[in-house]
Amino acid sequence: MSKNTDNGCSYNKKDRVAKPISRRTVFKMGLATGIAVPMSALGQSPNRLRPQPGDQLVFEEGPNQDALVRPELLELEQRPLSALARDPATEVLRDGSRLNRLMITRIDPELMTARYQANAAEGVIAYSAVCTHTGCDVTNWDAGQLRMACPCHESQFDIYDGAKVVGGPAPRPLAMLPLEVVDGIVIVAAGFRGRVGFTQQF
Numbered sequence: 001m002s003k004n005t006d007n008g009c010s011y012n013k014k015d016r017v018a019k020p021i022s023r024r025t026v027f028k029m030g031l032a033t034g035i036a037v038p039m040s041a042l043g044q045s046p047n048r049l050r051p052q053p054g055d056q057l058v059f060e061e062g063p064n065q066d067a068l069v070r071p072e073l074l075e076l077e078q079r080p081l082s083a084l085a086r087d088p089a090t091e092v093l094r095d096g097s098r099l100n101r102l103m104i105t106r107i108d109p110e111l112m113t114a115r116y117q118a119n120a121a122e123g124v125i126a127y128s129a130v131c132t133h134t135g136c137d138v139t140n141w142d143a144g145q146l147r148m149a150c151p152c153h154e155s156q157f158d159i160y161d162g163a164k165v166v167g168g169p170a171p172r173p174l175a176m177l178p179l180e181v182v183d184g185i186v187i188v189a190a191g192f193r194g195r196v197g198f199t200q201q202f
Contacts, residue, residue: 045096048096050099053191056088058083058084061082079105082101126177128196146158155167157174175193178193
């Protein structure tokens with residue numbers, strides 16, 4: 001007897017009753033095959049997933065747009081540039097959600113607050129581009145104070161201190177993405193440290 005399994009469902013042509021595959025079943029299938037299946041990833045397109053460990057970073061703007069991020073391509077304490085993570089196996093760019101946008105720059109790691117030094121890769125750091133106040137893109141830059149700034153309500157974040165809020169109404173720091181360098185290329189070392197995005201105010 002034939003079965004159709006389109007769209008994640010299986011059904012018997014005799015009764016035409018759809019039988020959705022449960023998350024528990026998918027999880028068990030993953031265990032049986034030795035594949036880890038994060039529950040948060042089920043049903044999401046790869047380009048919408050948050051940056052994953054092992055992902056490469058790609059410049060989204062600037063003179064090296066679309067190139068892989070390497071430490072030598074970033075000037076010390078330059079204006080942060082936007083970047084995205086990319087799966088090196090499939091070359092899928094994680095551009096399906098604006099919450100995946102990053103702002104990257106290179107700093108002197110010796111001057112960085114000690115608790116955050118492990119998240120930098122040869123001085124390269126990456127923060128979420130989404131302000132924790134109302135979700136605007138943090139695109140402004142105070143070169144004198146070395147602070148990222150939100151153009152909407154002027155929240156300011158200290159790049160040397162884990163994007164700590166040093167001005168404006170933002171309630172918490174920008175999420176930080178731990179990085180490492182492998183074969184000269186900057187890659188994601190772990191998931192975001194801190195919550196990405198903002199809290200809706202009512």
